[in-house]
Amino acid sequence: MNKEIELLIKAQANVIEVVSYEDKRIHGYVNAAAKSLGMSWYCWNEVNGLQRYDYASKEYVKEDDIKDYLDILNFFTDTLEENAILILQDFHHVLGRDDPKILRKFREILQNKSLPNKVIILSMPVKCVPDDLSKELSVVEIGLPDVKQLRTIANTCLNNYEVNQSSIDVPVLEAALGLTTMEAQLAFSKAIIEFNKLDQSCIPFIISEKESIIKKTGLLEYYHTSTKLGDVGGLENLKNWIDKRGKSFTPEAKEFGLETPKGIMLLGVPGCGKSLTAKAVAKAWNYPLLRFDIGKVFAGIVGESENNVRKALEIARAIAPCVLWIDEIEKGLSGIQSSGQTDGGTTSRVFGTLLTWMQEKTEPVFVIATANNISQLPPELMRKGRFDEVFFVDLPSYDERKKIFQIHIENRKRSIDNLDMEQLARETKGFSGSEIEECVKEALQTAFSEGSKPLTTEYLLEAIRSTVPLSITMGEGLRRLRDWAKFRARLASNGQVEDIDTEKSKSIPRLKSENSNPFLDD
Ligand SMILES: Nc1ncnc2c1ncn2[C@@H]1O[C@H](COP(=O)(O)OP(=O)(O)O)[C@@H](O)[C@H]1O
Ligand SMILES: [Mg+2]
Incomplete structure (x- = not known):
């Protein structure tokens, strides 16, 4: 009490x-x-x-x-x-x-x-x-109920249903962490009705109850994924960091004097594995992955948003250890510079709530924020101490492209043995991971349509040639992103950075309307 x-x-x-x-x-x-x-x-x-x-x-x-x-x-x-x-x-x-x-x-x-x-x-x-x-x-x-309070709640429920049970195992109670008293009461009661007891066999049931309750809060979602670190091609510096830091969550690490990791920020080119890595981290550490939809915060009623954010963060803290994934954080924050005029400052208050929470939390909630666009990120977010590390996720290098081809080809139950991987990597300079994946899919489509043929280098090259990668159209934007990251972030990859031929971008035929603004006179 x-x-x-x-x-x-x-x-x-x-x-x-x-x-x-x-x-x-x-x-x-x-x-x-x-x-x-x-x-x-x-x-x-x-x-x-x-x-x-x-x-x-x-x-x-x-x-x-x-x-x-x-x-x-x-x-x-x-x-x-x-x-x-x-x-x-x-x-x-x-x-x-x-x-x-x-x-x-x-x-x-x-x-x-x-x-x-x-x-x-x-x-x-x-x-x-x-x-x-x-x-x-x-x-x-007063935070959400802890294990001790959940025990009191669970015992009351057992009494209510006149079930005789002398003790309740801690993992059963832990399954309900993140729920309010009322919600836990409901989840335990349902489990008792279903199983006529509260033991470890009820855990999956309680967790699935919890997932649907949490989903109703609107901002948080339990994200189920089977993505492993091995599914991420390249990004070796980032993966090594994750591998090493994963061990600092243990009680032994704490005893040794290590701090609990806070989180990382992944910045960079769209389609290069930021979201993919966020999912893989949870799997690698075997923690639940909570996806926090920050974009939704501002879609709701002004004034309610702060309250909802606090609620979501409180849940994450109660569920710890867990990974809290804030995908495309800049989407939620885009109004921040102008928020004074647009929403009475709600955006910056919500953002402040998040920053303070990140600063103050002592529980092992590992935050992974991703962002594609740096121009909208407020400088406070990057200040030392918020994240353990800011990683820049660039376009894959030559070797990384080979690896990404391999992952997506083998994921589709094909072998790379008879493929010219060197040529594929050479021909995909400037391609993102997701564009490489698209090429693999398209090549398989063609192979199938031509009578279920085996996947050949030729099919893949054909798909590559018909793709104009985003990096080419992004051109100048990509260069700015790299310049920005040079001094502010650590490289996620240990590969060689290649220059992107921005000249090419001029040679791509554009419709006239793409360049002209119909509302401006010539
Ligand atoms: N480094 C990579 N290794 C393997 N697959 C990748 C890689 N980068 C991107 N992909 C593929 O592209 C998809 C989209 O990538 P994603 O991680 O969502 O990009 P973003 O960086 O924009 O978050 C992934 O689901 C994956 O299939
Ligand atoms: Mg993403």
């Missing part, structure tokens, strides 16, 4: 902000503190007005119909009996608005040392401390 609230009341705090998405848990903690201190407790919100918790009947009893925020604060100072706790819900709405009357009233309460044993608990889904109150207000943040 969380003793913090009780300690703060004993230390004569008048107002305590308790942060959790779960009202019920806050009520539980307040109830425990109140009982232990011999106090009564009340709860207020805009809809239900004032209710008193009755210890005897274990029910909430209506006391008053107060609906106004200022009125309930006046009730607290003027009318409420001594030795009482008042839980206030919904106050993040008014505190967020910086309402001067409300803030004044709070300051009065906070500074009034003669209030005899009366305490306000602000029950908040998100932390919200107006500058005016930041000195005096005590804040308690």
Whole structure:
């Protein structure tokens, strides 16, 4: 049980902000503190007005119909009996608005040392401390249930269904990490109904329940993948780093004095294996992979977004050890420079939330962020200390292209024995990994359409010749990307960087409309 609230009341705090998405848990903690201190407790919100918790009947009893925020604060100072706790819900709405009357009233309460044993608990889904109150207000943040609390929840469920079971194995409880009390209750109950017990055989069931619950939050998704590091061609520096760092998650590494890895940023040319590597890391370390859809954050209602991001990050922290994959982070952040005008600063606040979280987390949540476009990335993100390393993922080198051909050819159950790999690599200068994969697919298509022929170098060359790689059309952009990365990032590959023939890009015939803006006069 969380003793913090009780300690703060004993230390004569008048107002305590308790942060959790779960009202019920806050009520539980307040109830425990109140009982232990011999106090009564009340709860207020805009809809239900004032209710008193009755210890005897274990029910909430209506006391008053107060609906106004200022009125309930006046009730607290003027009318409420001594030795009482008042839980206030919904106050993040008014505190967020910086309402001067409300803030004044709070300051009065906070500074009034003669209030005899009366305490306000602000029950908040998100932390919200107006500058005016930041000195005096005590804040308690309650995370998602840990294994110990999950055990209490699971035992209650077993009792509810009258299942006799003397102990519950830790892995069963761990399977529910990341869920709120209510969600865990639901998952355990369903498992008990299904299996009539809670043992290791229920784990897959609980995890699949958890996956669907987490998916409902909208921003996070359990990503299942069979991609291995061996499926990534080249990028040897990056793969070595991952191999080495994977070992620093162990308790022995911690004992030895190593820090838990924070995460990496993968920047670079589209289609060269950034997302692929993110997936492979989770598999290599055998951690769950959580995909965080940052683009969706801003599609929702402004104001809700910060809350949702916190919720998602909280889940990731509870599920740790895990890999949190933020794909194409720049998509979510594109509004950041102009956010002052466009969305009332939501973008930069959400972004700030993410940065602070990355800085402060101590749990083994390994963040892998990927980005194709550096111009939109705010400099704060690159500052030392956020990520362990920033890697630049360039176009594959000559040797890497051979490797990528091999991976995709062998993945399709063909052999490279009779293929001229040197020639294939030579002819695909400037191709990305995904373009090489496309060539393999296309060559197989042609071989099949000509009567299920074996895959030959000729089929592959034909596909190569009909492809104009993105690097050619990107031309100048690619050069800028490389220049930028030279001083700011480590190379993911240990291969030789080749110059891309940007001259060629001029020789590609373009439609006139691609170059001209119809809204501008000639
Ligand atoms: N280095 C590589 N090795 C093997 N396959 C690759 C490589 N790079 C790209 N591919 C292929 O191209 C696809 C797209 O690559 P992806 O990792 O999504 O690119 P991005 O860098 O844009 O995230 C991959 O799923 C994979 O099949
Ligand atoms: Mg990608």
